[in-house]
Amino acid sequence: MIAHDAAIAAEPASDITTRQDHAVAPALSIETVSHAYGSRRALSEVSFTVAPASFTALLGLNGAGKSTLFSLITRLFGIQSGRIRIIGHDIGATPGEALRLMGVVFQPRTLDLDLSLMQNLLYHAALHGIARREATARGRALLERIGLADRALSKVRDLSGGQMRRLEIARALLHRPRLLLLDEPTVGLDVKARADIISHVRQLVTEQGISVLWATHLFDEITSSDDVVVLHQGCVLAGGQVARVIAEAGAQDINSAFMRLTAGTTKPRSSEA
Template identity: 55%
Template sequence: MSALAVQGLSFAYGPRQALDGLAFELTAGHFGALLGPNGAGKSTLIALLTRLYDLQQGDIQVFGHSLRREPRQALRQLGVVFQQSTLDLDLSVQQNLAYHAALHGLSSRDARARIDQELERQALSERRHDKVRTLNGGHRRRVEIARALLHQPRLLLLDEASAGLDPSSRQALNRHVRHLCRDQGLSVLWTTHLLDEIEPADDLLILNHSRLVAQGQARDFGDDLAASFARLTAPCA
């Protein structure tokens, strides 16, 4: 089954084309990496997937549910970590999660159980009463992942989730999300412009100048992914 199917997706900001005829699928339970330079259209795609922007042309299906025809059912399958943090820094970890659970209509009992589960999964149980502003960048990202998983989505979207983190924190976050994908059967779409966040078994999509210029398993691009990426994203490509 496809976790995500994008069909003929185009989007423009006035005269500027941000996405042009995107079409791809992400297999359920896989780690998909969307790789592209800054300005390639990655964040626009995330905005369309989450309905921050309305679809202009084409369609998106999440586990078979069309964002055009069944938006509620489609969005129910999604958990999202945006590039810019949306946590309330003056609330505790627990309070941030409880507020989000209430937005999803979870009962107090279910919210408590799921918050406990996600904090344990993210190794944050001991930080539950700490204000978010006291956490380092990597731990804040883990709180956002916990929040994104509270309503038990099947597909997790992460838009440049490692932005602003130091190299060791970036690597730790990347490994952590991969463990969730492997151990929990979660489908993941991870957007990045950094080659060291890609592994050979990833379902790799390369986006450049609003178009999907290549797709396949990362290992299919050869031993020198950097050279392939440079060629595919060169100005004349």
């Protein structure tokens, strides 16, 4: 099931033995989730799953409801209706277990700019109850992996946008989650930084078996072998493997498939909750 790479291989045996695989479940399961801000409906009966060790793109334009969905999955918002489960753990009923299995990279930068790279990682580790020595070792390994080991003691403020994103991804992996959520992580980055980050995350999927939900509005970040969920005006219009979604829409590529899928939707953004 999970192939750990060198950076993550230091996982103690006790951690592994405490996992008793006794049932099957998707990495992420969203079941008929709706959400409204007052009278404005942001999500409407959204359902989909993220398969284990898969790269699933959550494709939607700005305002489609992606960030709201992320806030619900990460329990920043309470669920108004529906159910969200992370590897079988209900985020509402057992948030601790669910959050422990999840790493998150939010759309806005969430690093402490005046603290060093290592200090940022140690703070995150502490929030997950990981002791200092273990956290330092994991932090070093992850910084090594993202090529920022020599900057460990530099202030985050001195990093480039792409480096900050890589650090945020490293931080999200520090507690060894099984599901990684990224909310438009390449926004504002140059072409090379974007490519680096996409290939890094894809490596995590193939090498470590981490499941990824990648929210984006950029079609070129999706490949035909990915899974995709098309979110538009708070509703899921299509889901499944990209090639299949393209074929079902009778289109040539994901871009034109998206255009066809959304062409007929004239539903206003605001409706009664």
